Amino acid sequence: MNALVSMSGIEKSFAGVPALSQANLEIAPGEVHALIGQNGAGKSTMIKVLTGVYDRDAGDVHLAGVPSRISTPREAQESGIATIYQELNLVPLRSVTENIIMGYEPKRLGFLVDWREGNMRAREVLMRFGIDIDVTEPLGNFSTAIQQLVAIARAVSLDAKLVIMDEPTSSLDASEVEVLFGVVRELKKQGVSVLYVSHFLDELFQICDRVTTMRDGRTVSTRNVQDTTKLEMIADMLGRNKDEIAADGLTDFAGAKAKKGDIVLRADSVSTGPRLTHFDLTLHRGEIVGLGGLLGSGRTEAARALFGVDGKRSGAIELHGVVGQPSGPGDAIVNGVGFLTEDRKAEGIIPDMSVRENMTLALLPKLASRGQIDFAREREIVQAFIDDLGIKAAHMDQPIRELSGGNQQKVLLARWLATQPDILILDEPTRGVDVGAKREIQSFIRSYVEKGFGVVLISSEFEELVEGADRIVVMHEGRSVKELTNPGVTENILVRALAHHEEGTGSWNAQ
Amino acid sequence: MLDETAFDLRKYLRRNSASVTVWIALLALILFGLMRYDNFGSAYNFSSFLNYNAMFIAIALGMCFVIMTGGIDLSVGSVAAFTSVVAAYLSPYGIQVALPGAVLAGVGFGAINAFCIIILRIPPFIATLATMLAAKGGALVISGAQTISVDWGSNFTKLGMGQAFGLFPWAIVIVAGLTLALWLVLERTTIGRTVLAIGGSEDASNLMGLKVNRAKAFVYLLSGGCAGLAGVFLASGFGAGQPLEGIGWELSAIASVVVGGTLLTGGMGSIPATVAGALLLGLVFNVLNFENGQGTISFSAYWQMVIRGGFLFAVILLQSRVIARQQKVLG
Numbered sequence: 001m002n003a004l005v006s007m008s009g010i011e012k013s014f015a016g017v018p019a020l021s022q023a024n025l026e027i028a029p030g031e032v033h034a035l036i037g038q039n040g041a042g043k044s045t046m047i048k049v050l051t052g053v054y055d056r057d058a059g060d061v062h063l064a065g066v067p068s069r070i071s072t073p074r075e076a077q078e079s080g081i082a083t084i085y086q087e088l089n090l091v092p093l094r095s096v097t098e099n100i101i102m103g104y105e106p107k108r109l110g111f112l113v114d115w116r117e118g119n120m121r122a123r124e125v126l127m128r129f130g131i132d133i134d135v136t137e138p139l140g141n142f143s144t145a146i147q148q149l150v151a152i153a154r155a156v157s158l159d160a161k162l163v164i165m166d167e168p169t170s171s172l173d174a175s176e177v178e179v180l181f182g183v184v185r186e187l188k189k190q191g192v193s194v195l196y197v198s199h200f201l202d203e204l205f206q207i208c209d210r211v212t213t214m215r216d217g218r219t220v221s222t223r224n225v226q227d228t229t230k231l232e233m234i235a236d237m238l239g240r241n242k243d244e245i246a247a248d249g250l251t252d253f254a255g256a257k258a259k260k261g262d263i264v265l266r267a268d269s270v271s272t273g274p275r276l277t278h279f280d281l282t283l284h285r286g287e288i289v290g291l292g293g294l295l296g297s298g299r300t301e302a303a304r305a306l307f308g309v310d311g312k313r314s315g316a317i318e319l320h321g322v323v324g325q326p327s328g329p330g331d332a333i334v335n336g337v338g339f340l341t342e343d344r345k346a347e348g349i350i351p352d353m354s355v356r357e358n359m360t361l362a363l364l365p366k367l368a369s370r371g372q373i374d375f376a377r378e379r380e381i382v383q384a385f386i387d388d389l390g391i392k393a394a395h396m397d398q399p400i401r402e403l404s405g406g407n408q409q410k411v412l413l414a415r416w417l418a419t420q421p422d423i424l425i426l427d428e429p430t431r432g433v434d435v436g437a438k439r440e441i442q443s444f445i446r447s448y449v450e451k452g453f454g455v456v457l458i459s460s461e462f463e464e465l466v467e468g469a470d471r472i473v474v475m476h477e478g479r480s481v482k483e484l485t486n487p488g489v490t491e492n493i494l495v496r497a498l499a500h501h502e503e504g505t506g507s508w509n510a511q
Numbered sequence: 512m513l514d515e516t517a518f519d520l521r522k523y524l525r526r527n528s529a530s531v532t533v534w535i536a537l538l539a540l541i542l543f544g545l546m547r548y549d550n551f552g553s554a555y556n557f558s559s560f561l562n563y564n565a566m567f568i569a570i571a572l573g574m575c576f577v578i579m580t581g582g583i584d585l586s587v588g589s590v591a592a593f594t595s596v597v598a599a600y601l602s603p604y605g606i607q608v609a610l611p612g613a614v615l616a617g618v619g620f621g622a623i624n625a626f627c628i629i630i631l632r633i634p635p636f637i638a639t640l641a642t643m644l645a646a647k648g649g650a651l652v653i654s655g656a657q658t659i660s661v662d663w664g665s666n667f668t669k670l671g672m673g674q675a676f677g678l679f680p681w682a683i684v685i686v687a688g689l690t691l692a693l694w695l696v697l698e699r700t701t702i703g704r705t706v707l708a709i710g711g712s713e714d715a716s717n718l719m720g721l722k723v724n725r726a727k728a729f730v731y732l733l734s735g736g737c738a739g740l741a742g743v744f745l746a747s748g749f750g751a752g753q754p755l756e757g758i759g760w761e762l763s764a765i766a767s768v769v770v771g772g773t774l775l776t777g778g779m780g781s782i783p784a785t786v787a788g789a790l791l792l793g794l795v796f797n798v799l800n801f802e803n804g805q806g807t808i809s810f811s812a813y814w815q816m817v818i819r820g821g822f823l824f825a826v827i828l829l830q831s832r833v834i835a836r837q838q839k840v841l842g
Contacts, residue, residue, distance in 0.1 A: 309717075329717060331720075333720040341715075346712065361704070362719045364701045371700045372699055373700060
């Protein structure tokens with residue numbers, strides 16, 4: 001059978017830096033094909049070459065055996081390639097129907113839009129995926145998942161032969177993911193190919209036929225999903241031996257657990273509002289305390305309370321043995337607390353600022369005398385962290401938005417480490433970060449704690465909590481309900497602890 | 512890991528392509544003027560051009576800081592009109608009273624803006640629109656809707672008409688000093704970097720413990736003060752407080768800032784390029800005046816405004832092309 005898409009020997013470099021070299025990708029008709037690799041491995045560049053966003057320097061692209069002449073995204077669409085981006089390019093204020101038929105509206109008398117016909121078509125195409133919604137409502141009224149499905153429906157209604165999905169599940173909850181998978185299976189049944197890019201390897205086993213792994217701009221392997229293992233994929237992505245990883249564990253947290261020191265932080269029945277009603281926590285020096293819980297359990301609210309972002313209504317917070325909640329982030333920082341936020345894009349980086357400026361923002365008061373910044377010291381500190389954390393940037397004055405997610409996160413971590421805090425609150429420190437950077441970040445956290453500092457770790461990845469934390473405080477509906485102590489905690493024990501408090505509602509959904 | 516190269520001109524140009532465009536446009540216009548008109552390069556034209564435009568530069572500088580935080584200050588034109596009247600009333604006491612008095616009045620309006628925006632959380636566009644109307648009305652009230660002549664006997668008019676050290680008009684010296692000072696504030700101080708961080712992401716700035724409210728108050732007080740200074744220049748340069756002046760000045764200031772490559776959404780900006788933007792806007796009029804003087808073609812004041820608009824459009828179009836090309840290269 002002829003491949004639907006065949007890319008071979010693709011070369012592409014930016015300003016002399018190669019992004020792709022000898023990269024290959026082959027997608028069969030009606031196949032769900034996964035594309036994986038660390039950030040910066042070349043996945044997005046590969047997709048952009050295929051969809052005409054970039055011109056390739058060398059190599060061949062064939063569509064159904066014919067040399068491709070796609071040189072703009074529009075031509076890619078016309079050739080039956082539809083791309084569903086993470087940030088959806090739809091119009092939230094207009095109706096579902098409009099979003100689906102826009103640009104291809106059915107007409108009456110040659111110029112009047114036939115809305116009845118349009119609504120019918122929209123309903124029909126959504127029904128094919130088992131979605132029954134009021135298509136005349138504004139798209140923005142629906143959940144992210146539905147919006148994503150509408151984007152896919154639009155693609156299908158334009159007779160796409162290949163749908164490219166870039167991290168489609170990153171903002172969906174468990175039940176929404178199931179609906180999406182149903183749609184992917186339906187597409188496959190209709191003979192449409194899907195190129196599926198994801199960080200979540202577990203998903204691949206549920207829906208993908210084959211997986212292509214990229215590393216450093218090259219194609220490393222293409223395997224049948226049925227014949228491979230998660231470990232093998234990770235080994236391919238990292239360029240490491242799978243047996244070695246099996247011996248080490250998947251995270252880089254495991255290893256010597258440091259001895260506990262004095263108590264540095266204590267929260268006693270703290271409440272800040274309806275989303276955090278009763279929170280207890282004790283943190284010693286040399287210890288990582290994890291906060292476990294489902295989405296909306298109050299984990300992030302607890303972190304905000306400890307950092308003084310949300311004012312407390314009742315209860316007590318004790319820092320270094322002194323009672324009194326920080327009056328705000330500035331006060332918390334002065335008292336040796338740092339807070340790495342969950343939402344890197346909105347609450348972390350300042351996109352247009354350089355790596356250097358981003359790293360020293362929280363440190364500014366200490367870097368300046370009478371308001372004047374000491375540039376020599378600033379560059380020295382930044383350089384030291386870039387070397388220590390292995391941050392990959394062309395130079396320290398490069399805008400941070402040009403860095404990969406993992407490297408951005410390292411810069412933000414350095415931002416807090418530079419203030420030399422006694423306590424670091426880390427909210428999802430490895431979310432959206434590739435496997436390699438994840439391991440590195442985890443080992444920094446461990447070595448930081450071993451120096452006698454304390455860390456509060458929030459993570460939705462059970463694996464990370466179970467292997468990383470010395471103790472886990474389990475949270476449920478704004479309350480801390482249970483404490484688990486390592487060693488001895490397994491994912492099953494943690495899941496059971498969470499589940500125990502879910503029995504009342506009988507629901508397993510995150511929200 | 513990093514190669515610390517010294518100064519790389521090409522890299523500098525690529526990063527600052529937006530502000531570089533305005534400098535090129537400015538130089539091109541100056542060259543055009545020098546080649547076409549005899550007295551264009553004369554010391555007299557040079558100094559009177561700068562003297563007249565000093566007030567627009569001052570306002571644009573304040574506006575630049577406000578815009579870098581992602582805000583806007585629409586009140587500057589009316590505030591300048593108001594403070595020109597204040598300066599005229601204070602002129603009998605001499606420049607040493609009139610200048611600080613008028614600037615303080617401007618800062619007062621800035622304080623009202625800051626209060627509305629920071630404490631009452633009114634969006635800057637609305638808050639400063641209200642102040643604009645209030646200052647305009649206030650100027651008419653305190654002047655009785657008449658131009659208020661300054662005291663020619665005091666040293667007040669020296670500021671707009673006399674020369675510092677017998678060389679440059681005072682207004683130029685003051686604005687040059689202000690430019691330098693604000694440049695240093697932006698590039699070298701904590702508050703400058705906080706201003707840029709707020710424009711980049713206010714949420715992130717708050718969570719980093721940056722003094723966000725203090726920096727926002729600073730920019731609105733600064734903008735008010737700059738408008739106050741412009742009012743002093745206006746009164747002393749024309750010999751009268753002008754309650755009806757200042758209409759549309761806020762838009763010229765915004766245009767100067769934008770042409771200088773500062774993003775309206777905040778987070779990025781350049782002080783020298785803002786000055787270049789203000790000069791460019793003024794120079795178009797200057798060139799057209801010379802063209803009228805030549806006698807071959809004559810443009811009415813109305814046509815001059817149309818031409819200035821077209822020129823501005825051309826520069827911004829060029830700028831966006833350069834940026835788009837640069838981003839394509841960077842990927």
